[in-house]
Amino acid sequence: MKSTTDDYHPLNLCHLKKSSFIINRLYLIFHSIAIILLFCFRISSLFHSKNQPSIPHLLIFISELTLSFIWFLSQSFLWRPVTRTVFTHRLPEDDQLPPIDVFICTADPRSEPPLGVMNTVISAMALNYPAEKLSVYLSDDGGCPVTLEALREAFKFAKVWVPFCNKYDVMTICPDAYFTGPEVDDEVTVDSDEFRAHKRRIKEVYELFAQKVTQMSESKNCVSNKDHSAVVEAIVDESAHDQTKIPLLVYVSREKRSSHPHQFKAGALNALIRVSSLIRNSPYILGLDCDMYCNDKDSARQAMCFHLDPKLSSSLAFVQFPQTFHNISKHDIYESQLRCTFKTLWPGMDGIKGPCLSGTCYYLKRESLYDLPLMHEDINLEELKQCFGSSNELLRSLYKKYDAKLQDYEKNLFQSLQETKHLVSCDYENGTKWGNEVGFRYFSVTEDFFTSFKMQCKHWFSVYHMPSRPSFMGSCTTNLNDLLIQGTRWSAGLMEVALSRFCPLIYGPSRMPILQSFCYAWLAFIPVAFIPLWIIATIPMLSLLNGISLYPKVTNPFFFVYLYVFVLSNLQHIREIHSTGASLQTWKHEQRVWMIKGITSHLYGSTRAIMEKLGAKEANFLPTNKVINEDEAKLNQMGIYNFQTSSMFLVPLCSLVTLNLLAFVVGIIRITTIHKEYIDSFFVQTFLSFYITLMGYPVLEGMMLRKDKGRIAPIEIHTYRQMGVSSNLGRKKVEDGKGKIEMAEMG
Ligand SMILES: O=c1ccn([C@@H]2O[C@H](COP(=O)(O)OP(=O)(O)O[C@H]3O[C@H](CO)[C@@H](O)[C@H](O)[C@H]3O)[C@@H](O)[C@H]2O)c(=O)[nH]1
Numbered sequence: 001m002k003s004t005t006d007d008y009h010p011l012n013l014c015h016l017k018k019s020s021f022i023i024n025r026l027y028l029i030f031h032s033i034a035i036i037l038l039f040c041f042r043i044s045s046l047f048h049s050k051n052q053p054s055i056p057h058l059l060i061f062i063s064e065l066t067l068s069f070i071w072f073l074s075q076s077f078l079w080r081p082v083t084r085t086v087f088t089h090r091l092p093e094d095d096q097l098p099p100i101d102v103f104i105c106t107a108d109p110r111s112e113p114p115l116g117v118m119n120t121v122i123s124a125m126a127l128n129y130p131a132e133k134l135s136v137y138l139s140d141d142g143g144c145p146v147t148l149e150a151l152r153e154a155f156k157f158a159k160v161w162v163p164f165c166n167k168y169d170v171m172t173i174c175p176d177a178y179f180t181g182p183e184v185d186d187e188v189t190v191d192s193d194e195f196r197a198h199k200r201r202i203k204e205v206y207e208l209f210a211q212k213v214t215q216m217s218e219s220k221n222c223v224s225n226k227d228h229s230a231v232v233e234a235i236v237d238e239s240a241h242d243q244t245k246i247p248l249l250v251y252v253s254r255e256k257r258s259s260h261p262h263q264f265k266a267g268a269l270n271a272l273i274r275v276s277s278l279i280r281n282s283p284y285i286l287g288l289d290c291d292m293y294c295n296d297k298d299s300a301r302q303a304m305c306f307h308l309d310p311k312l313s314s315s316l317a318f319v320q321f322p323q324t325f326h327n328i329s330k331h332d333i334y335e336s337q338l339r340c341t342f343k344t345l346w347p348g349m350d351g352i353k354g355p356c357l358s359g360t361c362y363y364l365k366r367e368s369l370y371d372l373p374l375m376h377e378d379i380n381l382e383e384l385k386q387c388f389g390s391s392n393e394l395l396r397s398l399y400k401k402y403d404a405k406l407q408d409y410e411k412n413l414f415q416s417l418q419e420t421k422h423l424v425s426c427d428y429e430n431g432t433k434w435g436n437e438v439g440f441r442y443f444s445v446t447e448d449f450f451t452s453f454k455m456q457c458k459h460w461f462s463v464y465h466m467p468s469r470p471s472f473m474g475s476c477t478t479n480l481n482d483l484l485i486q487g488t489r490w491s492a493g494l495m496e497v498a499l500s501r502f503c504p505l506i507y508g509p510s511r512m513p514i515l516q517s518f519c520y521a522w523l524a525f526i527p528v529a530f531i532p533l534w535i536i537a538t539i540p541m542l543s544l545l546n547g548i549s550l551y552p553k554v555t556n557p558f559f560f561v562y563l564y565v566f567v568l569s570n571l572q573h574i575r576e577i578h579s580t581g582a583s584l585q586t587w588k589h590e591q592r593v594w595m596i597k598g599i600t601s602h603l604y605g606s607t608r609a610i611m612e613k614l615g616a617k618e619a620n621f622l623p624t625n626k627v628i629n630e631d632e633a634k635l636n637q638m639g640i641y642n643f644q645t646s647s648m649f650l651v652p653l654c655s656l657v658t659l660n661l662l663a664f665v666v667g668i669i670r671i672t673t674i675h676k677e678y679i680d681s682f683f684v685q686t687f688l689s690f691y692i693t694l695m696g697y698p699v700l701e702g703m704m705l706r707k708d709k710g711r712i713a714p715i716e717i718h719t720y721r722q723m724g725v726s727s728n729l730g731r732k733k734v735e736d737g738k739g740k741i742e743m744a745e746m747g
């Protein structure tokens with residue numbers, strides 16, 4: 001491609017979202033003025049409340065300050081939102097495309113069913129990309145033989161599945177989704193009779209395969225093993241007489257010893273980086289969680305429209321796609337779709353220096369993980385070994401430029417595999433810069449957030465691409481327990497960063513655009529919302545019960561400032577939701593889930609991060625449950641909360657809602673029986689308790705009205721005791737007569 005034609009026929013375009021652009025800035029100005037007025041009121045009431053205690057006023061002031069701080073940071077996401085389009089037909093010919101290594105991580109065959117994992121693997125093998133340029137690596141942190149066996153079966157199935165997808169241009173390349181979903185692909189076929197017969201045959205093969213894998217996963221060997229040696233194996237077909245070309249498939253299970261920290265997902269990814277660098281050493285990496293299957297065969301080509309753009313290429317670290325979920329229910333009461341993140345925040349960051357890495361659904365440039373100031377020209381071998389470890393093969397791979405025409409790597413495959421065992425041993429990283437300046441960073445359990453932040457503090461940037469057909473689809477949380485455990489892990493990981501020397505507000509501004517550091521700071525400080533939420537859910541109510549007025553009287557002009565802030569911020573939230581195509585219901589659920597998480601996950605996550613800092617606890621990563629439970633799915637579909645979770649989460653929710661209900665009732669009684677003066681002084685507090693009771697209504701209903709399994713039963717609250725075994729998140733089983741429910745508790 002000549003450079004003159006590049007300008008006229010770009011591979012991608014970036015568009016500014018102009019309409020939101022103006023509204024967002026007007027909102028910023030008006031809201032800021034209102035907030036300053038609020039502070040004036042609060043400060044004056046602190047100094048003039050002679051005959052009233054000032055502690056409650058002070059606490060409310062703290063909560064208002066914190067909320068304003070969070071709000072202020074959040075405005076950077078609204079500063080310059082953009083969208084992007086790509087032109088895949090303008091990509092160079094296939095033989096010019098760079099190779100891609102696909103990394104898929106799995107950790108526990110019990111919470112991550114092998115059949116789902118295999119579907120992800122197969123879908124990645126069926127991507128529309130030259131087969132000899134695609135290699136798929138499965139990291140099995142569970143070290144489970146069943147997973148390896150299932151992978152062999154998956155390889156056999158892929159041998160018929162991939163050609164089928166190629167031949168008929170199948171869109172839904174994940175077999176399970178293809179055979180169980182709506183039959184949209186069938187419309188695009190040419191020779192329908194032949195196609196239908198072929199499809200039927202493949203379906204039978206798939207069902208056999210699925211049955212086999214399901215059977216294997218029911219065996220008692222199907223558990224994760226925390227103490228085992230390394231296994232690296234390329235899956236090959238012994239009866240290789242047919243010439244079908246499908247991507248290389250490699251199974252990697254790094255060595256694990258209970259005495260060694262294994263650094264969770266980041267550790268697994270770094271092991272894959274090393275293994276793959278000895279095999280194909282592809283310059284690009286597609287990262288996927290085990291439940292995130294490829295839903296669009298063209299995502300790799302779309303990503304290449306950015307990576308191969310000469311204007312972006314040199315400092316583009318990754319192309320992030322949104323996470324979408326196949327099991328979102330109509331109501332989405334748990335706000336599992338993460339609408340705000342993927343429809344508002346990431347497009348917002350994309351207009352500055354690019355979105356944050358989201359752990360999955362990204363095409364990353366390998367080089368961005370090796371980014372070292374140390375990689376200067378005259379670096380000597382010893383220095384290199386101190387960074388990357390002792391493997392000469394690995395060091396050589398750093399300097400090997402990829403060859404678009406591909407060398408015959410298969411000749412050396414066996415030899416490379418031997419060497420890789422050493423690279424995934426427990427000791428390999430000792431004394432090196434892995435996890436520190438090389439690879440995914442270990443500093444925080446939200447490795448994606450922190451690695452991304454550190455990358456963008458260097459010269460790297462990223463782009464966000466959100467095509468209309470979801471490129472990847474995963475399974476989301478469908479019950480309160482999973483939601484809050486996941487939320488606690490995220491909060492802990494984010495707070496670890498916020499409270500460290502890498503706090504984006506301190507570490508960021510000199511290294512990246514100030515707005516970008518505000519975005520990262522907002523993300524890191526999300527958990528802090530637990531402070532204002534706890535204050536606002538208790539202090540105004542306790543004060544109301546004790547006859548202390550905290551807010552301006554209805555006749556006071558400042559009352560209108562409060563009203564304005566409340567109404568305007570909600571209108572802006574509704575507008576923002578509307579602009580992303582969601583309904584008013586989403587507003588309610590987002591508010592509610594924000595409150596629920598704020599009261600529980602954010603509090604526990606922050607506490608955990610502080611304890612880790614003090615050395616009282618160790619970091620932990622309990623994989624989110626991906627097993628679909630029929631009863632649970634039914635409740636979720638009906639929009640009913642499943643409250644089967646630990647008391648640690650339930651007790652605060654129940655007590656706060658009860659307190660608010662009580663305050664509301666008392667407020668109303670007094671308003672109707674006492675003189676007008678009372679209405680004036682306590683209107684805001686009564687309204688607040690009403691609003692919180694309304695938002696918490698499902699909790700009340702769960703405590704008092706419901707009779708089903710998902711309700712909050714008073715006795716259960718007492719039986720879910722603390723485990724107290726170790727500092728880890730432990731799982732325990734609770735028998736409930738009909739079936740077993742898995743509960744997770746924090747020790
Ligand atoms: O020790 C571990 C723990 C987890 N995983 C894998 O990590 C992935 C993500 O774990 P999951 O339990 O699905 O976590 P989520 O909370 O759903 O994940 C989100 O948040 C994580 C950070 O907390 C990111 O790493 C993920 O990519 C992002 O999807 C899964 O494939 C796991 O198998 C490992 O490989 N090793």
Ligand SMILES: [Mn+2]
Nearest residue numbers: 289291474624
């Ligand atoms: Mn997940």
